Amino acid sequence: MGNNIKIYLENVSKVFGPDALNALALIDKGMTKTELLEKKGHVLGLHGINLEIETGKTTVIMGLSGSGKSTLIRHLNRLIEPTSGRILVDGEDILNLNALELRQFRRKKISMVFQKFALLPHKTVLENVIYGLLIDKVPPHAAKERGMAQVELVGLSGFENNFPGQLSGGMQQRVGLARALATDAEILLMDEAFSALDPLIRHDMQMQLREIQARLHKTIVFITHDLDEALLLGDKIAILKDGILRQVDTGMNILKNPADDYVGRFVRDVNRARILTCGPLAQPGTPTGDTRLNAEQTLESAFPIMAAAQGPIGVLANDGALLGVVTARQIMEALIQQDRAKSTLVGSDI
């Protein structure tokens, strides 16, 4: 366990029901989730989760509904208590915290954004944003000052005295985000934070989150059922199914080497042109023309530029240095290769 690990889950399991410990023992002996539900009336939430969450990175936990992802994220601030296992934050097992210490932990160190916003309807935007600060007994005047900074950060200046019900869904979730950022917590939990928003707004919010993250470098744990969202936001992606982690890796590696058949099927329909970036394809050469691509630009966004270009196009790194060049042919080949790899893989697995 290196220094850059913020949260470490060690063999965390969760069974819902009155006799969870014995039910877990049955699972450990090989009983399946369905059998447990039918014979014992207990629900298996998570089983044997081992996960490292890196400091300052965005870790996406991905899975379909019922996979246990919402259960997992609620373990990180102990809204749900595990049946067994350890949860270390900065090397300290948070399961050892007493009620008072747990409250302090939640007030100072970790904050959360909710799927359905969970704002207080009878409080204004600003009052909602400073909720966590007031809970922490920050004096109201100082809290308001810090709150206004967050309101500005998420682009809601001028709306601070409105009520949540007067705002659109996207704006409400910005309030939720500002509320989570206001306590200056190092860890930000986002439980399907953008799933309730319509696609255009969702994309705006994703971009805004990336922007904010580039500035603040929080340790973000983001839950989603949407692979595109996971690939867009996640430095690391953990794929969860039926309470078990199937694969934890970077988005690129999961696309290239799905760990099993389930993950393979999951990533099959992803539009790679939207995920793969120009940077890794750049090869030494001399660009023709003045147009340049950015290394972090997706292949899809490069299509129109390629179509208009005559020869190889230069790719620039973030600092403006020339990485190399790409040609339309190269991009096509990259996509075809991926496609072939994918079809052989899916073919062999099914």
Added chain:
Amino acid sequence: MTSQFPQFFDTRAFGRVLDSAFNDVVAAYGLTLELIFLPVLKALLAMEQLLLWLPWWAVLIGFSAFAWLASRSAKIMATVALLIFLIGVIGVWEQAMATVALMLVSTLMAVFLGLPIGVLMSRSNRVQGIALPVLDIMQTMPIFVYLIPFVMLFGPGKIPALLATIVFAIPPVIRLTNLGIRQVDVEIVEASRAFGASPMQVLTTVQAPLALPAILAGINQTTMMALSMVVIASMIGAGGLGYQVLQGIQRLEISRGLFAGLGIVFLAIIFDRIAQAYGKRMQKTLKLGA
């Protein structure tokens, strides 16, 4: 020939034991209890004297102002003012003030006791499981049954009337406090906890304000039930409008019963309008975010 239900045990003996046991309690603790409730009696009498000491127009202005604060509606304020005026016009002012005093004090005490019980119930399924059937029994038990033990303990008068009224009127405020808190959006409560709120902070910042419309509905019902009980309680010496009704029956005077009855109706409308208007206004504020 009537067929009879077989007797499994002697209920008369059981009844005698119960009666004598309660008699012993009365003999042993009656005086102590009376002393304990003396401050309550004093508060009640002070309230009554205050309402009677104030000139009628001051009471009218006071009620109207209260109606305005609660409803922000000129119509409701005017209705309340008119009804108070009519109570004076039909000649039951003094009795009505005695009834209002008893009702206000018993409602206040019912709310004061009922709110924490309701909160406790909302926090534990076990407490709720025990409390709900008790509340059911309290609400279906004929009102008169409550009078017996309280009269035995305190003798006829205002204190047994007050206590019987509280017991009778307290269930709605308990029920609706419990229900209101349980109906608060789980995700908002979860959010509050996620930001490190203590159970008390969750209650004051999330549960209480969001459950307020339901709690107010409960207080409204409690007020109405207190009013209806205050009338019955006149039989054991509570005085007020109910006593006029009782006298109307005893003397077979229709007019006396009618005027006192109208006074009760007016009071009911006044308190109901004020409470409902306030509840609606609260709900509107909350709706903004729904």
